[in-house]
Amino acid sequence: MTSTKTLFTTVALATVAGLSLAACSGGTDEQTPFTRLANSTTARVIGTAVVVRDTVIDATIDASGVAEPIQQAALSTKLMGTVTAVLVREGDVVRAGQTLLRIDARDLTAKAAQVGASIADAEAQQHDAATQVARIRALYTDSAATRAQLDAAETGLARAVAGLRAAQAAAGEMDALRSYATVIAPFAGVVTSRAVDPGAFAAPGAPLITVQDGSSLRISVSAAGDAVRELRRGQTVAATIDGVPVSAVIEGVVPAGAGNLFTVNATVANQAHRYRTGSAAMVSMPVARTPALLVPNPAIVREGDLTGVIVRTAAGDERRWVRLGASTATHTAVSSGLKAGETIVIPSAPDTGASQPAAR
Structure with a gap:
């Protein structure tokens, strides 16, 4: 409104x-x-x-909206397993890369051992195939082996190389899966939600912990075309958060997809965390002098x-x-x-x- x-x-x-x-x-x-x-x-x-x-x-x-953090992440995992440890509580300040939660990944450890054995086997096969190709090539040079035998040996070597690459790729995939057993903070911020406790079952995609960075806020408001005609990206406008006057910078003006309405996004610096996220806000858009x-x-x-x-x-x-x-x-x-x-x-x-x- x-x-x-x-x-x-x-x-x-x-x-x-x-x-x-x-x-x-x-x-x-x-x-x-x-x-x-x-x-x-x-x-x-x-x-x-x-x-x-x-x-x-x-x-x-004036158009009213809500001041929300620009950076906010609901963290989840691709694994299905039991939560073994939750290392933070709501309201905790965390740094980027800090471990927040761990999930039982013992089955992945066993699979990683299997993948390691597969890599060792593939490396042995590649070594054997390379030795066979060298032998047949020498015999072929002395006319003691046929071209068909050399082609078969070289094909065997190519298959061994491909098998090794597949085993190495499986190891990389396993490492990626094992990384999902540890949930880390993607950026510095504050924990605003802790959805699980130790012993809970974590499902793929289910929110576990929410982190938000309130050092920079975004106010999104809706206005008619006449109200946004004079707005430009980077322009400074007056705004309020919880009734407190602030300066906001226009981030962008985009169609709202409904009639002649547009969405105006404006950012407010909040390094001192003076303004609370989720607060009522208002943006004053100049239309005439x-x-x-x-x-x-x-x-x-x-x-x-x-x-x-x-x-x-x-x-x-x-x-x-x-x-x-x-x-x-x-x-x-x-x-x-x-x-x-x-x-x-x-x-x-x-x-x-x-x-x-x-x-x-």
């Missing part, structure tokens, strides 16, 4: 030194809703005055459902009700009730309606 918000990219707020304000020429106040502070035209609120400037913001579309007026969040005053700011004028400070737009942790957009160039006040303390006369 997606929702539209605004991400602020630049903030141009000029701080006005002191609390003085140049006097304006005579005239009447603008016809905008406001409440006069302390019923005095010279009332001043203690705080910092800032001038509101035009700036540019990025309109974005629009002008806006931004005010610092501490400058916003509230009264019930009304929101406003303290505007400094030549006649005094006034509380003006405004309409707010999207906000971030530091600033909020004002959609109406305020103009660029006007000065607002950030109160030094929560506004209680009290004020001090301007210095004369």
Whole structure:
């Protein structure tokens, strides 16, 4: 599910030194809703005055997803046998190549001995066939053996060589099978699942131990074509994981296979393991740039459902009700009730309606 918000990219707020304000020429106040502070035209609120400037913001579309580890493996075996040892527990940190589990492989040891005997027999046959070929070739040179006898001896040697190669290949296959009796970590990470204990029966393909590397996370979200038009591989976008703002890098945008939807993959560095895998996440995808007026969040005053700011004028400070737009942790957009160039006040303390006369 997606929702539209605004991400602020630049903030141009000029701080006005002191609390003085140049006097304006005579005239009447603008016809905008406001409440006069302390019923005095010279009332001043203690705080910092800032001038509101035009700036540019990025309109974005937010899409929600889940932060998953890029590297995660459910380890299994090709063997069928009894688990003899499980050397890790859930939550253990493991290194690449570390032994995690062992399976009873005594039958493979016996078969390996048979394969070794087959190799020895094949080597003996090859040696005998090579000796026979050398003898027949010498006789053939002296015209004491026929061509047919030489051809038969050479055929016997070729068969002996092929038999030796087959025996050696069987030994390699046996070594590979025996390696499946030991389950090792394919990369450094954390054990997140231990599905068996010693004495359990391991079947080919059944998950035994799961390891995941949370040092790099991937957020996958779905969005419509209009939302992903501006995205490029390697582009940095804003995101959140469990509500915490993070920077994500676009890994790729691919069709989702359903209507006009696309899958957006973004990666987040997590070497310090600050963010938990499986956490709710959100990616903000920029779609347009629009002008806006931004005010610092501490400058916003509230009264019930009304929101406003303290505007400094030549006649005094006034509380003006405004309409707010999207906000971030530091600033909020004002959609109406305020103009660029006007000065607002950030109160030094929560506004209680009290004020001090301007210095004369």
